[in-house]
Amino acid sequence: MQLLTPAPWPDYELLDSGNFEKLERFGRYTLARPEPQAIWDKSLSEQEWKRLADASFRRDKQSPERGDWTISPGMQVPWMINFRQQGLDLRFKLALTTFKHVGIFPEQATNWTFIHDRIQALRQQGVERPKVLNLFAYTGAASLAARQAGSDVTHVDAVKQVISWSRENMENSQLENIRWIVEDALKFARREARRGNTYHGIILDPPAYGRGPEGEKWVLEEHLNTLLQSCAELLDKTNFFFIINLYSLGFSALILDNLIQQHFGNQPKAEWGELFLNDSHKKRLPLGVFYRFSSI
Structure with a gap:
């Protein structure tokens, strides 16, 4: 851990x-x-x-x-703010929403660089344009990191206005050609699995509760197991990376470990535990649990 x-x-x-x-x-x-x-x-x-x-x-x-x-x-x-680290050069629009959010989750920056590094490694191994699926993609920081690294990105979120915000971030970062999907994440994943489609990278950041564009209900503890089953079908079996983050009080990283072991089997290069931010007075603020693994 x-x-x-x-x-x-x-x-x-x-x-x-x-x-x-x-x-x-x-x-x-x-x-x-x-x-x-x-x-x-x-x-x-x-x-x-x-x-x-x-x-x-x-x-x-x-x-x-x-x-x-x-x-x-x-x-x-x-x-606007900038993010420049480890090969990434991104620019984000920030705003004040009625849900206290501002457009990015800073603790996720460690995953943005992970995404960039893994895609670069996949390309070096001969996967010319890795396919990446970002579910519950919000304003798209992870999608931008994947696109800037040279992948083909499918960005899925249930809120049309958030997709528009993501597109602005893409344009502000001098990027293009991200595939935008306004849909319920679970419904999309199930349909892609039925079609036999696969992705080299899958990124998940599901909320505790949510609604799809047609009123579909998402409850983390009820639907996460089913979603991960579909993701296991969607993930390429040879060249791959996978990231999931959960910010939900009461959810342990051990829950993710059990779920990943069940659906993806033992992953020798897995990393899992907690994300946190240090404040200026050396207090560590926990901001969710994560699990990530890759073939490289």
């Missing part, structure tokens, strides 16, 4: 965490957002948080998920 955190990134910094919040700098702006796993005390004072934050999110008392942002005068939304 491993603990993974991204390499230092000039356009992102976790400044502080605690009291169920996190204080993060994204490029030129600093944001205060809820974080249910930050149950310890803040290192900085409330006054310092207020001074530093350009925008703060507060949940709506009528909704456990939605809320509103308080924005400082002069803050321009949306704004």
Whole structure:
């Protein structure tokens, strides 16, 4: 079991965490957002948080998920940040959503470089244009990493507006020719498996709950096992890589280990454990579990 955190990134910094919040700098702006796993005390004072934050999110008392942002005068939304590491040169549009998200999950940066490296290795082994499937693909950071590395990418998400955001990120990163699919991820995977299609890389970042474009219901603990069965059918048997991330309180990395062993068998080059971010005061904020493996 491993603990993974991204390499230092000039356009992102976790400044502080605690009291169920996190204080993060994204490029030129600093944001205060809820974080249910930050149950310890803040290192900085409330006054310092207020001074530093350009925008703060507060949940709506009528909704456990939605809320509103308080924005400082002069803050321009949306704004852009860059990610340049290990052969990747990506540019993302960030915005303030009613679900507290801003368009990227910084802890995933360690997976973006993994994707890039594995695709480069597959190409060196003779797979000229590896095929990659990104399910629950959100605003597309992993898709961009795969495309920039030289793969053919199929990007699947159930929300049309998120697909549009992903396309903007693709264009901002000077990329093109990603295949966009607005569909329920489980339905798409099942259909691809029935058709006998395969992919060299599969990336999964499923939410705890969700809805497909036609009202399809996704519940992680009810549907993940079935989805992984389809993914096992879709993954190339010779040249491959696979990544799954779960950010759901109560889900252990051991659950993923059992599921992967069941559907994909023993993988000698598997890595699994927790993703985390270090704040500026040496506190480690856990941000989900991961499992990834490859043939190379």
